[in-house]
Amino acid sequence: MYLLFGTKKILLIDSGATVASTSFPIRKHVEGIINRWCLNNKKQRKDLELVVAHTHNHLDHIAGDGQFQSQLYTTVVGTSVEDMSYFFKLSKWPYSIGTFALDNQRQLAIIPIPGHENASIAFYDCATGLLITGDSLLPGHLYIANFSANVDSIERLLYFIESNNLNVSAILGAHIEMTQTDKVDYPIGATYQPKERLLNLSLDHLHQLNNELQEQWKAGFDQRHKAYYDAFIVDPNPSQLPPYPSDGRMAEHGFILLPLSTLGLVWISHKPMFRTPHDFQLVFTARVTYSNLNHLLLPTNTSILQNQWTILPDLWSLNNLLNGNMTTFSAQFFIGNFEQESLNDSG
Numbered sequence: 001m002y003l004l005f006g007t008k009k010i011l012l013i014d015s016g017a018t019v020a021s022t023s024f025p026i027r028k029h030v031e032g033i034i035n036r037w038c039l040n041n042k043k044q045r046k047d048l049e050l051v052v053a054h055t056h057n058h059l060d061h062i063a064g065d066g067q068f069q070s071q072l073y074t075t076v077v078g079t080s081v082e083d084m085s086y087f088f089k090l091s092k093w094p095y096s097i098g099t100f101a102l103d104n105q106r107q108l109a110i111i112p113i114p115g116h117e118n119a120s121i122a123f124y125d126c127a128t129g130l131l132i133t134g135d136s137l138l139p140g141h142l143y144i145a146n147f148s149a150n151v152d153s154i155e156r157l158l159y160f161i162e163s164n165n166l167n168v169s170a171i172l173g174a175h176i177e178m179t180q181t182d183k184v185d186y187p188i189g190a191t192y193q194p195k196e197r198l199l200n201l202s203l204d205h206l207h208q209l210n211n212e213l214q215e216q217w218k219a220g221f222d223q224r225h226k227a228y229y230d231a232f233i234v235d236p237n238p239s240q241l242p243p244y245p246s247d248g249r250m251a252e253h254g255f256i257l258l259p260l261s262t263l264g265l266v267w268i269s270h271k272p273m274f275r276t277p278h279d280f281q282l283v284f285t286a287r288v289t290y291s292n293l294n295h296l297l298l299p300t301n302t303s304i305l306q307n308q309w310t311i312l313p314d315l316w317s318l319n320n321l322l323n324g325n326m327t328t329f330s331a332q333f334f335i336g337n338f339e340q341e342s343l344n345d346s347g
């Protein structure tokens with residue numbers, strides 16, 4: 001989240017990942033900073049408007065909005081393309097460039113960059129040279145929900161900077177997911193990230209990203225892939241990548257099964273190996289139906305795998321499951337590891 005000050009307006013970019021003001025009092029915190037600023041700058045709060053806008057419409061960037069809605073001297077910009085086009089006067093999304101003035105000295109440019117999300121925008125602060133890119137460019141995974149839109153957006157963003165001869169002092173994203181070791185990220189969901197990579201990226205990184213996207217675009221759909229750079233990982237969503245060869249990885253695949261509820265919800269993990277056809281780690285949830293087992297024993301302590309179940313399905317293609325072309329299968333249940341001596345309980 002970024003809080004930018006002018007003498008007429010204050011801009012909060014993104015409102016956080018938590019709704020509850022008790023555990024995440026974002027408005028209280030922001031108003032505290034504003035009041036201190038007012039004191040230091042001999043301003044009155046009522047003479048300043050706080051505008052809450054967003055880099056994009058993902059829940060972890062907009063969850064705090066409710067705390068700002070219907071508050072005095074506060075405007076919350078909507079999160080849809082329509083709302084933002086209206087507020088920032090973008091007549092031709094995504095090709096228009098908007099402007100937003102914090103005062104006469106401090107102007108921001110608003111550049112639509114759909115791709116990570118439909119309503120993604122970047123903010124360029126003309127006064128400081130900061131380019132705020134949300135989740136579209138950051139030291140971490142650059143998840144791409146719409147590949148062709150993203151290629152176009154990053155190219156336009158770079159063109160906007162270069163054709164206007166703008167100085168970029170730093171590119172600031174919205175998350176840090178990389179370690180200080182090049183190309184190495186933290187596991188997804190990590191809550192402890194010692195030795196994080198620096199948040200700041202530079203114009204060189206925008207060039208790197210643009211070159212990678214342009215190359216993949218020219219190479220065609222079948223060549224599209226995840227790409228590792230020192231400071232970020234270009235990571236198109238599975239729907240944007242070519243499917244795995246159908247009927248590939250045909251085998252009897254073993255899975256570990258962990259019952260999650262008495263209603264048959266289970267967590268299933270493929271037992272991966274280094275060689276094909278088992279060279280894919282895949283974890284998913286599923287529902288057990290038509291079971292001739294009375295019930296699956298629920299583990300009493302999920303941090304220890306008691307009552308380990310494994311399943312051995314029939315012969316089928318793991319790729320078909322990965323591509324979403326297979327949504328059900330039948331399997332035999334084993335208490336313990338099916339590869340060792342264990343109780344076979346067909347289900």
Ligand SMILES: [Zn+2]
Pocket residue numbers: 056058116117135
């Ligand atoms: Zn996002």
Ligand SMILES: [Zn+2]
Pocket residue numbers: 058060061135174175
């Ligand atoms: Zn995010």
